[in-house]
Every structure is written in C-alpha cells, then in structure tokens.
Amino acid sequence: MKLAALVRLVRRDLARARRALAGSAFGITAGTATLVFFLALGLGVRAVLLGEVFPIDRIELEPPKAKDPGLLGLLLGGGGEPPGISPDDVAKLGALPGALRVRPKLSFAFPASARGGREIIGHDVGAGELPGDGIDPALAANDVKPGLFVDPLDTPGPACTDDAVCTGGAYCERATDAAEGRCSAPVPAIVSRYLVEIFDKSIAPAHGFPAVGETLLGRAQGLTFTIRLGESLLGRAKQGSPRTIKARIVGISGSATDLGLTFPLGVVRRWNREFGGQRAAERYSSAVVEASSGAEVAGIIDAGARMGLSPKDTRARDVSVLVSGVMALLSLVAGIVLVVSASSITQTFRALVLERRAEIALYRAVGATAGEIGAWTVSLAAVVGLFAGAVGLLVARILAFLADGAAAEKLPDFPFKPDTFFAFPWWLWLLGMGFSILFSVLGAIGPARAAAKVDPARALAGS
Amino acid sequence: MNVAAIRTRGLGRVHDGGRDARRALVDVEIVIEEGEFVCVLGPSGSGKSTLLAVIGGLDRGYEGQVELYGQDLGRMSDAALARLRGERIGFVFQHFHLLHHLTVIENVTTPALFDPRGDEHACLARAKQLLERLGLADRAGDTPAELSGGQRQRVAIARALLRKPKLLLCDEPTGNLDADTGARIIELFEELHREEGLTIVAVTHEERLARAATRILRLKEGRVDTSNEEPA
Numbered sequence: 001m002k003l004a005a006l007v008r009l010v011r012r013d014l015a016r017a018r019r020a021l022a023g024s025a026f027g028i029t030a031g032t033a034t035l036v037f038f039l040a041l042g043l044g045v046r047a048v049l050l051g052e053v054f055p056i057d058r059i060e061l062e063p064p065k066a067k068d069p070g071l072l073g074l075l076l077g078g079g080g081e082p083p084g085i086s087p088d089d090v091a092k093l094g095a096l097p098g099a100l101r102v103r104p105k106l107s108f109a110f111p112a113s114a115r116g117g118r119e120i121i122g123h124d125v126g127a128g129e130l131p132g133d134g135i136d137p138a139l140a141a142n143d144v145k146p147g148l149f150v151d152p153l154d155t156p157g158p159a160c161t162d163d164a165v166c167t168g169g170a171y172c173e174r175a176t177d178a179a180e181g182r183c184s185a186p187v188p189a190i191v192s193r194y195l196v197e198i199f200d201k202s203i204a205p206a207h208g209f210p211a212v213g214e215t216l217l218g219r220a221q222g223l224t225f226t227i228r229l230g231e232s233l234l235g236r237a238k239q240g241s242p243r244t245i246k247a248r249i250v251g252i253s254g255s256a257t258d259l260g261l262t263f264p265l266g267v268v269r270r271w272n273r274e275f276g277g278q279r280a281a282e283r284y285s286s287a288v289v290e291a292s293s294g295a296e297v298a299g300i301i302d303a304g305a306r307m308g309l310s311p312k313d314t315r316a317r318d319v320s321v322l323v324s325g326v327m328a329l330l331s332l333v334a335g336i337v338l339v340v341s342a343s344s345i346t347q348t349f350r351a352l353v354l355e356r357r358a359e360i361a362l363y364r365a366v367g368a369t370a371g372e373i374g375a376w377t378v379s380l381a382a383v384v385g386l387f388a389g390a391v392g393l394l395v396a397r398i399l400a401f402l403a404d405g406a407a408a409e410k411l412p413d414f415p416f417k418p419d420t421f422f423a424f425p426w427w428l429w430l431l432g433m434g435f436s437i438l439f440s441v442l443g444a445i446g447p448a449r450a451a452a453k454v455d456p457a458r459a460l461a462g463s
Numbered sequence: 464m465n466v467a468a469i470r471t472r473g474l475g476r477v478h479d480g481g482r483d484a485r486r487a488l489v490d491v492e493i494v495i496e497e498g499e500f501v502c503v504l505g506p507s508g509s510g511k512s513t514l515l516a517v518i519g520g521l522d523r524g525y526e527g528q529v530e531l532y533g534q535d536l537g538r539m540s541d542a543a544l545a546r547l548r549g550e551r552i553g554f555v556f557q558h559f560h561l562l563h564h565l566t567v568i569e570n571v572t573t574p575a576l577f578d579p580r581g582d583e584h585a586c587l588a589r590a591k592q593l594l595e596r597l598g599l600a601d602r603a604g605d606t607p608a609e610l611s612g613g614q615r616q617r618v619a620i621a622r623a624l625l626r627k628p629k630l631l632l633c634d635e636p637t638g639n640l641d642a643d644t645g646a647r648i649i650e651l652f653e654e655l656h657r658e659e660g661l662t663i664v665a666v667t668h669e670e671r672l673a674r675a676a677t678r679i680l681r682l683k684e685g686r687v688d689t690s691n692e693e694p695a
Binding site: 001002005016361362363367371461 | 542
C-alpha cells in the first residue's frame, strides 16, 4: 500500500470516528501533559538549583582541614597549618579524565577588615572580619566585563611611598618593608550572588538600607572599599605591618566566595606572601575542577579522594539526587497515567475493529494484506497519539505559564526565586510527543493484530 | 497446454464448531477453464459460499489443493495471496458490502488503495468509465444510502471490475434484488462474459442466473453432484 493510500484511509477514519477517537485520546493527552509538566518543572528547578545555587558542572576540592591540636597542643603553641594543595596536585587534577581545566583558589592567610559602600548605601559600613580569596580571573570571565577583574600591578603606575602621590583614585601599593611601592588602581573584587541576597534580604531590611542587587550590577565600578590588610577585629597577622588598600567591586559571580570578597589570584598570592609567608603563597586552599559534563563530576570526586582531597560542598550532589528522585517519581506517576491511557486506546480500537470486521474483510478481499490492515490500525493510533501529544504539550505549556504566574503573585520573595520554575528544552517536546505516540501505538497493537486476523470469509458472510 | 482458471483436487473444508464440526466441502474436484461462466447451485448449507471463499483465497482452512491460474493457493504467503486477489479476482456479494461513509466513486476506487503500482489518475478515470458503463455516472458523488438495491449492486460490480480482474466471483449477486433489477444484473454479467471474456463463477439459488451460465455445477452436502452436471 502506498503512503498516500494509508494517509487517505487514516484521514477518513479521523473524520468518521472522531468522537470515539477523541475520547480515547483524552487519557493520552492528560498523560502527556502530566509527564511534560512535571519533567519541565523538575528541569527548571534543577536548572536554578544546580545552575545558580549549586553549580554542578564544576566541583571544588579542598585538602583536609588542619588537625585538631587538642588541649595540650593549644597550650604548646596553637593548631597545625592546613596542608593546602600543591601546584603538582593542581596539574594532576587537570589531567584527570573529564576535567576541562582546574582553577586553584587561594584563601587569605592573614586577617583583614573592610569599610565602604557610601556610594550606594549613603554612608560607610564596615566588616570587622573580612574573609577573602583569590581566583584565576578566567573563572569569572563570564560574569565580569573584560579587563576589569585583573591584577592592577599587571600595569603598574608610578613609584610611590604613600597615597598622596597617586592620583585618580589610585593608592600606593607598597608591601611591608619595601622602600617604595607603585601607584595602583583599586584592586578589583567580585562578590557572590549569595552575599548580595543575604545583604538584600536580611541585612538591608534590618538597617533600612536599600537593596543593592541590581544597583550593584549597574554601578559595579563605583562601589569602592578600603581594606585593612593584616589586621582585623580579632587580631593581627603573624608577620608584616598592617596597611590599608583600596578595592572596588567589579561584579557578581558564581565563582566568588559565598561570604567575603574575591580578588585576582596574583593579588592574594602577593598579600599572602607578605602577611603569611612563602608557604601561604604557594599552597592553594582549594581547586575548582571544571568538568566536561555533570556525569564526569563523580569520577573527578573519586580521583580527588585518592589524592586526599574532598568536595568542599556536597550539597550540589545531594540536591541533584533529590531533584532527580522527585522527577523520577513524578514521571512514574505520569507513566502510569499513560499506561492507563493506552488501555483506553486499546478498548476504543478493539471496539472499532469489532465494528469494522466487514470493512476489514472487504479490504482483504480487494487485495489488502494482513500487514496492511495492521499498519492501517497502528497508523490511525499513531495519528491519534500525535494529536493527543500536541494537545498535551500545549496543555503542559499553558499550565506551566499559569503556575509561573501564580508563583510570581502568591509566593513570597526568596533568594534565587526564578522568573520561571519550568524548563522546556527542545528534546522535552520531542520526548512528550514520542511518548504520546508510543503509548497510543502500544495500546493499538493488540487491536491491530486482531484486525489483521479477521477471517474475511466469515466476516463477509456476516458470522 | 492451457492453464485452467480454477482447479481443485481433493478439496475439503471442515467448519470447526467444537463438537458440532461440520464438513462444508468433501473431496471437491473441479476444473473451470478461462472464459467460462459457471453457476454453482445447491441448497442452503451445501457448501456453495464456502467453495467460493476457498477458491477466492479468502478461506485458507481447507484440505487438498486449490490452484488459480496454475498457482497453488496453499503454498502462497498471505501477501502473495492478497496480491493475487487484488490483481486477478473481483468479488461481488449478496449484501454488496459497500462502505456507507464513502461516496460511490470512493467505493469504486477502494481496491486501488491496496494496489502498490496503481496510478491515481488512471484509476479515477477507470472508475468513471465503469460508472458510465453501468449507468451510474450521475451518482458518483452520492452515498450508497441514496441508491436503490440494483444501483448498489452495480456499484459493487464496478468496484469488482476496477483492477481489470480475470475472474469474477459472485456470491448470490441477485439474492437481495427484486426480479426486474436482478434480471438487469444478470444481463450485465452476460455482457461482461461475452464482451470481455471474463471468467465468472456465481453461487446462486436463482434459476435465471443459472440459465445465463455456460455451465452449472451442483453441490450437495459439500460434494459435487456430478450426476446432474450439465451445460446451461
């Protein structure tokens, strides 16, 4: 049978049995809509959680914490130094299968405090204890305008002994015991979205400050701080003389430390050397391994564990597993709906075949093979599945739209609240349509076999 | 050597009804040559319709051998047998078996749906030509419900002739028609036999149809009653 003839047969069936077919397609529509809606919801939520809250395609590995010295150790002179990650270990991590690149991080090895924010908040605010770290600027390349997040001394200014000789907002970057320094633009720093959220949702309301999220992005270059290196509320550095430098927020990045400021790696390495010694400048505090895909992360974690390194944050994995589990559960529910729908298709098509035994027999008499009769029945089911799937997809999209609207209106504002809780990648449309057609066809296979087995002689004789 | 249109050897057919198994055909041996117009007569339950279904390749549950134009039906696959039915056999039924959701022209062109080599335009032209010949040209767009019994049977005959078969198998073709209409259908068969050399096998109770045939074959309790075999 030619395809055109098959199309004609199916088209005639759709016209004359549309009510029965629509009834049987209802279940498939509901199943497809349920499946696509829940998968889109799971994908959307996971995209927010893993894309912004806990990025999963990169894993941050860190060495074991410094050993607890115990009471005696404390009395004899304090705890041990953290072991850090050597440059050799960084190279080994970079060579792991599935690792695209490794970006080491260097935490402050000295106390620091900060003060500033007048440009946005109206007056200066201070942090008595400022945590901070340094990262490879490439880690923030997607979040910060090119050329902003770099070590200012890559292009040093004129020699200086104090800030007075430096102009245009620059300060004199002069290390302890150095005879002279160099005028330097304020050191660029980035902050995490988490920090901004905490400020906007907790600190700002408590103090009556304006929220800074969007403003900070827009005025990133205007927000400056002074940072006191080597001295904080809790004490002073073991070496070096405390001094004050200027810093400037240049953007928000997922690569920034959650609480504190993040600077270009070279800057922190220099400061660590000055206030913490050579070892503090060479041993990294952690290393971010970027994986070629989320599937590679588990292998990288295992390899890291063999080197004595462990993931800094296992929440990403936990969340991923949780979201996947919930998605699987909801998909199972949708799958059950589809299976039940397939049985509805079976009932409808069985009735159609029974009703059309004489017609089928006539087709057999005029030259149809059993296979063509079966193909006709299955094709009809596939077209029913196609229509039901299209409607199901549309319903899922509309429901998602309504749910997003309701969430925007009814749900209170919370950190990382997304514009949409749903993700509809192209393959989800195909998947929904595929399942719809598949279950329709599966439901029609039994009736198709029955149709192919209709005894033409008996059916034409009317028995 | 001429190949017979139909040849059966030791043909038997048992309708399986559990304990009530019934022998519809018993050791039937017939030969029908090309161009013959054969009427199969016999009382109800004598196996006439079963014989027609078997030689038409619609019923494969028989014993013995059935050959159509030299091809052993028992050795053919379902697809090959379907192809043979489509290309060489036209069926006409007592109850017409028209599809009521289709128009007359759509009913007539139904066999073309299953013709893998068919040309749509040629098929439509052939269908119109047949309707013209059968006096139904002006009813092409009507549905079967709008036609009389005789007109319906003529539509069924047009459908049977669409793919230019060599053999026409008719099961009580006038059984549902009044005398006048039946007579016109019989004339039509005579004309088709005479002018196109169609081999026609008709199962009937109708003596008038039997008189139009070139040979009469009588069945009695599933057996060919040779004692009364006679040319018409």
